[in-house]
Amino acid sequence: MANVLCLRPEADFARVGAVPPVSLSVTYLKPDDASVPQRMKEALALVISAVGTKLSPALFKGTRLKLVQVTGAGLDRLDQPALMKLKIPVANVLGNDAVAEYAVTAATLLRRRLGWADAEIKNGNYAAFRARMLGDNLSGLGGLLVGVIGFGVIGLSVAQAFHRLGCRICYHDPAQLTPPAAAALNAQPLPLAQLLRTADIVSLHVPLLESTRGLIGANELAAM
Numbered sequence: 001m002a003n004v005l006c007l008r009p010e011a012d013f014a015r016v017g018a019v020p021p022v023s024l025s026v027t028y029l030k031p032d033d034a035s036v037p038q039r040m041k042e043a044l045a046l047v048i049s050a051v052g053t054k055l056s057p058a059l060f061k062g063t064r065l066k067l068v069q070v071t072g073a074g075l076d077r078l079d080q081p082a083l084m085k086l087k088i089p090v091a092n093v094l095g096n097d098a099v100a101e102y103a104v105t106a107a108t109l110l111r112r113r114l115g116w117a118d119a120e121i122k123n124g125n126y127a128a129f130r131a132r133m134l135g136d137n138l139s140g141l142g143g144l145l146v147g148v149i150g151f152g153v154i155g156l157s158v159a160q161a162f163h164r165l166g167c168r169i170c171y172h173d174p175a176q177l178t179p180p181a182a183a184a185l186n187a188q189p190l191p192l193a194q195l196l197r198t199a200d201i202v203s204l205h206v207p208l209l210e211s212t213r214g215l216i217g218a219n220e221l222a223a224m
Contacts, residue, residue, distance in 0.1 A: 005043035007031045007052075008071060031055075040065070050074040050092070057082035067091065073099070073154060076207045096157035103158045103203050104141070104165065111201075112138055142166035147199030149192070150206035151177050158203050159185055170195055174206060 003025050006013075010028040013019070020026045027043075029036055031052055040046060040063050048055070050072025057079040068078065070092040083090055109115055113133060120129035146162040148155045151173040159169045160181070169187040172195045182189075196202065 002045065003027070003043045004045045004047060005029065005036075005039045006047040007036070008047060008049045045069060047071065048077060050077065052077055054079075060086055060088060063088075074207055094153060096154050099154050099205070100157045100161035104161050107141060107146075107162075107201050107203075111141060111144075140165075141201075144168070144200040145170060145198060146201045146203065147171065147190070147195040148187075149195070149202065149204045150174070151179065151182065151187075152205065155203075155205035156181055158205060159187060162201075162203075163187075167201075170199060 002023065004020070004027070006026055006028045007030070008028070010026075027039055029039060031048075033039075037059055040059055042064075044064055045067045046065055047069045048071070050070050051074070054077050060083060065088050068083065068088060068090045070077070070090065073092055073094050075090060075092055078090060080090065117129060117133065120126070141162065142165060144167050146159070146167045146169055148159045148169065148171040151159070151171045152175075155171065155173070156179055159171065163169055163185045169185045170190045171182070171187050172190055172192045178189065190198070
């Protein structure tokens with residue numbers, strides 16, 4: 001029976017009916033459990049969430065791990081070069097459509113001031129706030145310029161979602177990616193500072209790495 005160490009609550013999987021097969025012996029622990037280093041040496045596979053503190057490469061040395069499975073898209077919790085040297089493969093789960101849906105929903109919520117309106121209505125200020133919204137002539141997303149920072153698989157999916165709603169697309173990618181699908185969206189590549197100055201909406205989709213940690217710094221924010 002293969003041993004699997006999972007650093008995510010069992011309830012997260014039970015809630016969606018993701019019950020492990022009988023061929024797997026799964027141990028569920030909190031990431032800060034003192035027994036994690038020993039359990040990793042006994043496991044053949046490690047399951048972690050995409051969000052959390054970075055795992056030290058030292059934890060992986062001397063293990064028998066054949067796979068690290070991340071239950072999300074982000075891999076920034078892992079030292080990937082170190083795992084490559086140890087020949088431990090890493091897999092993740094892309095949620096392109098879910099991220100795109102969230103980005104569009106968040107943009108709509110902010111553009112239409114729906115959260116603000118909800119609070120004002122609950123406070124009994126419906127008439128005054130409605131008059132303010134009408135006076136400001138709030139529009140939808142159609143025709144707005146959406147700037148996507150990071151034009152990989154997820155960034156492209158987000159751009160496509162906004163494009164379907166009639167938005168114009170510009171993008172900046174630190175890795176200088178120019179996928180063929182960009183042409184179908186009439187997406188315009190821009191320097192970061194220009195994107196931040198001109199876009200009505202900015203959606204950020206890059207992994208948290210040393211090379212991207214300071215991507216939007218004081219100089220870029222000052223340019224907005």
